[in-house]
Amino acid sequence: MKKVIVSLLLGLGVLANANAQGDVEAGKTKAATCAACHGATGHSAIDTYPNLAGQHADYIVKQLKAFKDGSTRNDPVMSPMAAPLSEQDMQDLGAFFASQPSTPSDAPAASEGGAPAAPAPAAIVGDAAAGKYLYENGDESRSIGACIGCHGKEGMSDVLIYPNLDKQHPEYIEKQLKQFKEGARDNNYAMSQFAAPLTEQEIADLGAYFKDPAAVAKAAPAKAKAVVTVVGDVELGKAKSATCVACHGTDGNALVAMYPKLAGQHEGYLLKQLQQFKSGARDNAIMAPMVAALSDDDMKNLAAFYASQTTSKVAKPDAVNEAGRKLYFGGDSVRGITACAACHSPVGDGMAAAKFPSLANQHPDYIKAQLEQFRSKTRANDANAMMQNIAIKLTDKDIADLTAFIQSL
Numbered sequence: 001m002k003k004v005i006v007s008l009l010l011g012l013g014v015l016a017n018a019n020a021q022g023d024v025e026a027g028k029t030k031a032a033t034c035a036a037c038h039g040a041t042g043h044s045a046i047d048t049y050p051n052l053a054g055q056h057a058d059y060i061v062k063q064l065k066a067f068k069d070g071s072t073r074n075d076p077v078m079s080p081m082a083a084p085l086s087e088q089d090m091q092d093l094g095a096f097f098a099s100q101p102s103t104p105s106d107a108p109a110a111s112e113g114g115a116p117a118a119p120a121p122a123a124i125v126g127d128a129a130a131g132k133y134l135y136e137n138g139d140e141s142r143s144i145g146a147c148i149g150c151h152g153k154e155g156m157s158d159v160l161i162y163p164n165l166d167k168q169h170p171e172y173i174e175k176q177l178k179q180f181k182e183g184a185r186d187n188n189y190a191m192s193q194f195a196a197p198l199t200e201q202e203i204a205d206l207g208a209y210f211k212d213p214a215a216v217a218k219a220a221p222a223k224a225k226a227v228v229t230v231v232g233d234v235e236l237g238k239a240k241s242a243t244c245v246a247c248h249g250t251d252g253n254a255l256v257a258m259y260p261k262l263a264g265q266h267e268g269y270l271l272k273q274l275q276q277f278k279s280g281a282r283d284n285a286i287m288a289p290m291v292a293a294l295s296d297d298d299m300k301n302l303a304a305f306y307a308s309q310t311t312s313k314v315a316k317p318d319a320v321n322e323a324g325r326k327l328y329f330g331g332d333s334v335r336g337i338t339a340c341a342a343c344h345s346p347v348g349d350g351m352a353a354a355k356f357p358s359l360a361n362q363h364p365d366y367i368k369a370q371l372e373q374f375r376s377k378t379r380a381n382d383a384n385a386m387m388q389n390i391a392i393k394l395t396d397k398d399i400a401d402l403t404a405f406i407q408s409l
């Protein structure tokens, strides 16, 4: 499965790379004005100033544009630096810094370096092993995606608009996480969402992890992954499912494309849907009478039964829909569309504890219908209008592309 993710992400990287066209030599000349803060080769001596050496060119260009237009980043130091840069300047600077080795042979030891002021004593001491665990697993119960899914193993990301975090100053990483959390740095993709629930301790833990991810990898045992508890009774649920068979199939693999498959869907998500069909929060004329007579226990048991079944595969399309793939993994920063992968996972299996549904192998007709319903607000039972806010920005073509792409997950 890892292999699949990596190859998909690599594919996206290739796509994103297509518009990089900077000139390394020209960039080197233009970088003279940046040297005072970022170092001549992109290794900054000041902890809260980012290293740029070896960073993805596309990411550097994207940040320079953001500082210039003020849309998502405002920094009293960088904004005036970016203001006079032309598109070509940005491309050249991106190409130059990306071409520099992230670990220079003459790198100053971490303890040296010309930091101008003595660093403030850290109020909270980070735990590197806890940081590594959070980085690799996220926290489903608080809807925090696993950082590794986008930023890669030990912070080396394959997707060119996702920054590398390895070789970055931990202090800078912590500062950025705080900015995302507080909204000072805005990012519609995922970071604002994931940083919001982070505690100060967790931010310190993540910073501690990035002091030396490779060392932590050797030393630290991972904590056991939290087990999502099954609340309902599978056998009682199976007995209750007789009235559902006509539409959802005997094992929850609906044969008719307009009826959703329930097999293998997350239990917590299924239970939420049943409760909301009953309360009317999810307003549906077909499902409402089906759940009207169900007790709380019936719903728990039905959810447990369907979650325990195995999802049947959908027919995979011959070719992967490229536009759909780009939106699914990268979202669209200009239109403010969050990447679907951030919540539904890179392989489409959602997040059980967060009640983010699995999309992989669901009937395409049903996926399309739900995106349209969220867009028109006919379906409005998503917490914080998470899906409605995304769907409202999708065109008919986006929905067709996404539906086609999800079919290949």
Ligand code: HEC
Residues within 6 Å of the ligand: 030, 031, 033, 034, 035, 036, 037, 038, 048, 049, 050, 052, 060, 061, 063, 064, 073, 075, 077, 078, 081, 093, 163, 175
């Ligand atoms: C006076 C100091 C200073 C100078 C000169 C300067 N920068 Fe910066 N730069 C900063 C600081 C501080 C930040 C971090 C801002 C923040 O915390 O959001 C930054 C951030 C950046 C980032 C974002 C990196 C990331 O990982 O997100 C890029 C890209 C960048 N600078 C490029 C440049 C380029 C190119 C130049 C020269 C044209 C330049 N900077 C000149 C201080 C400077």
Ligand code: HEC
Residues within 6 Å of the ligand: 050, 062, 063, 072, 134, 135, 138, 144, 145, 146, 147, 148, 149, 150, 151, 161, 162, 163, 165, 168, 172, 173, 174, 176, 177, 186, 187, 189, 190, 191, 194, 206, 339, 341, 342
């Ligand atoms: C769905 C993909 C995704 C996930 C998951 C994700 N990030 Fe990010 N992250 C991004 C993107 C995209 C950016 C660049 C935002 C921008 O362009 O301003 C970013 C930026 C950052 C930055 C700023 C780096 C810099 O050079 O300025 C930090 C630090 C960071 N992420 C840490 C994390 C941590 C810690 C987690 C896990 C809790 C995480 N990210 C999860 C996509 C993701």
Ligand code: HEC
Residues within 6 Å of the ligand: 240, 241, 243, 244, 245, 246, 247, 248, 258, 259, 260, 261, 262, 265, 270, 273, 274, 284, 286, 287, 290, 291, 302, 357, 369, 379
């Ligand atoms: C007459 C056909 C029919 C019957 C019988 C039926 N359903 Fe449904 N079910 C549907 C349709 C249609 C939808 C999609 C509604 C929509 O478009 O929002 C649905 C949606 C659902 C969903 C939401 C799935 C998701 O991915 O969000 C659940 C859960 C569900 N049904 C459970 C049940 C259970 C349990 C029973 C039996 C007690 C049942 N259904 C009986 C037609 C039916």
Ligand code: HEC
Residues within 6 Å of the ligand: 193, 260, 272, 327, 328, 337, 338, 339, 340, 341, 342, 343, 344, 355, 356, 357, 358, 359, 366, 367, 368, 370, 371, 381, 382, 383, 386, 387, 390, 402
């Ligand atoms: C911020 C998190 C988040 C993001 C990003 C997100 N979703 Fe969702 N999605 C959800 C949640 C939560 C639900 C379930 C809402 C509910 O509780 O009924 C959902 C439901 C869905 C459903 C209905 C599934 C079903 O079984 O009924 C589809 C289809 C879907 N999302 C597709 C997408 C696509 C395509 C994208 C990207 C364009 C996307 N989502 C981005 C959180 C997200």
